Amino acid sequence: MEKEIQINNHQKPFDLLAFIRSKRMYFLFLAALVLVSYINALNNSFVSDDKGLFINVPIWDLQYFLDSPHAFLRPLIYLIAYKIGEFNPILFRFPNIFFHTGVVFLIYIILSVMKQP
Numbered sequence: 001m002e003k004e005i006q007i008n009n010h011q012k013p014f015d016l017l018a019f020i021r022s023k024r025m026y027f028l029f030l031a032a033l034v035l036v037s038y039i040n041a042l043n044n045s046f047v048s049d050d051k052g053l054f055i056n057v058p059i060w061d062l063q064y065f066l067d068s069p070h071a072f073l074r075p076l077i078y079l080i081a082y083k084i085g086e087f088n089p090i091l092f093r094f095p096n097i098f099f100h101t102g103v104v105f106l107i108y109i110i111l112s113v114m115k116q117p
Contacts (some may be wrong), residue, residue, distance in 0.1 A: 014113060023112070030108060034101045042090050 020027060081091040 016109070017111070019109065026108065027105060030104050031101050033098060034104055038093060038097050038100075042093055044089060046087070046092075047090055 033067045077095045079090065081088075087102070
């Protein structure tokens with residue numbers, strides 16, 4: 001009679017909210033690092049490539065937003081920032097801070113899950 005080997009492949013599913021709660025200090029630290037990397041540029045005016053994008057392109061018009069469905073997210077974010085505070089550079093940098101923080105969080109989560117046995 002052959003001896004049967006049972007392998008226990010029943011792993012508990014990954015609970016993202018529980019993971020975030022348990023590592024919230026790490027997430028706060030990572031968010032602070034992203035903010036520190038942007039802190040110097042928040043109050044700066046637009047630079048050369050920004051001026052070409054914001055001033056020469058009519059993205060402040062809703063029709064421009066509707067005419068470019070292939071790339072709708074960036075014009076939409078710029079349109080919202082413009083409608084809130086016109087050409088306030090801080091409002092145009094907040095989406096970058098938000099997206100970079102999200103990417104840093106995602107990389108941290110992926111690496112943490114890959115590290116677990």
